[in-house]
Amino acid sequence: MRISVIPFLFLSLPSAFSTLTAWETAEQAARQARSLLKDPTVFGVGTLSTVYPDRHPDESLRGSIMSGPEYFAPCFPENGDLLFLGLTVSQNWRNVRQSDHHNATFSVGSNADPGVVDPRHSARTRVAFSSSPDHWDPHRPSWRKGMPSKGRVTLMGHFEELEEQAWQSAEKCFFSHHPDARHWGRPGPDSPHTPFWTRFVIDKVYWIGGFGDEHFIGWLSLERWVEAGNRIGIKAADGGSPNRHSATSTRIQQGEVGADVLFSENSWRESTSPNEAGSLLRFQRE
Numbered sequence: 001m002r003i004s005v006i007p008f009l010f011l012s013l014p015s016a017f018s019t020l021t022a023w024e025t026a027e028q029a030a031r032q033a034r035s036l037l038k039d040p041t042v043f044g045v046g047t048l049s050t051v052y053p054d055r056h057p058d059e060s061l062r063g064s065i066m067s068g069p070e071y072f073a074p075c076f077p078e079n080g081d082l083l084f085l086g087l088t089v090s091q092n093w094r095n096v097r098q099s100d101h102h103n104a105t106f107s108v109g110s111n112a113d114p115g116v117v118d119p120r121h122s123a124r125t126r127v128a129f130s131s132s133p134d135h136w137d138p139h140r141p142s143w144r145k146g147m148p149s150k151g152r153v154t155l156m157g158h159f160e161e162l163e164e165q166a167w168q169s170a171e172k173c174f175f176s177h178h179p180d181a182r183h184w185g186r187p188g189p190d191s192p193h194t195p196f197w198t199r200f201v202i203d204k205v206y207w208i209g210g211f212g213d214e215h216f217i218g219w220l221s222l223e224r225w226v227e228a229g230n231r232i233g234i235k236a237a238d239g240g241s242p243n244r245h246s247a248t249s250t251r252i253q254q255g256e257v258g259a260d261v262l263f264s265e266n267s268w269r270e271s272t273s274p275n276e277a278g279s280l281l282r283f284q285r286e
């Protein structure tokens with residue numbers, strides 16, 4: 001079986017490659033991408049990239065790309081947009097504010113630690129692929145456990161700053177995911193920063209599920225991105241404990257595992273990561 005598949009892999013066109021050989025459909029890939037944003041082993045951190053404006057005082061930087069890590073919070077479950085805490089001191093945020101379009105690209109990768117098991121490759125979630133139960137390979141080689149074997153998403157979009165009357169609920173949701181950000185997320189005597197709350201409106205989604213012979217690689221339509229949130233049971237942000245949103249873990253405990261349930265409290269507990277000290281879905285403690 002395997003032998004007959006291999007020559008086919010090499011012959012197939014790159015565009016056909018992922019769709020014909022991936023374990024997932026585009027719909028399932030979209031659910032994995034939405035789940036990644038809530039993955040507690042990712043800590044609500046991704047890389048924000050922006051472009052220096054054409055009128056930047058340092059001519060040598062105009063048009064250059066700036067890139068750096070940022071906290072995000074999945075506070076717009078209705079369509080998957082992300083909430084950010086902007087700081088005027090940061091060049092990335094200055095670039096966003098100074099451009100007319102406020103465009104940016106944000107990417108989120110899975111936990112790169114090979115010791116943090118990708119649930120799609122684990123024995124525990126083998127049942128999740130009930131239509132193809134052979135995805136668990138006890139002899140999975142170690143080179144198929146690192147970052148390249150795992151999912152990552154690139155989101156292109158633009159920022160829309162929230163009106164001040166929406167700041168209170170934004171703070172509540174963001175700080176529930178990142179309690180430490182309270183220390184710089186509010187203007188005050190302890191913080192030299194001028195914070196603002198801004199929504200990353202997602203316009204385009206590109207997903208690399210892992211190695212192309214196993215996982216979906218390609219663009220995901222916005223419709224799929226939005227719909228996927230409903231399918232993984234993300235509820236409206238109540239600004240309270242993210243743990244209350246863990247419909248997935250309840251379903252796992254009840255044995256109703258679906259192909260979309262990939263990143264959950266349970267998979268986190270099963271991971272062999274040394275830093276698993278019960279952080280669950282809360283990304284960061286104070």
Ligand SMILES: *[C@@H]1O[C@H](CO)[C@@H](O)[C@H](O)[C@H]1NC(C)=O
Pocket residue numbers: 101103156157158203204
């Ligand atoms: C900004 O993003 C939008 C939506 O992705 C795109 O249509 C537009 O061309 C972008 N503008 C620039 C200047 O990159």
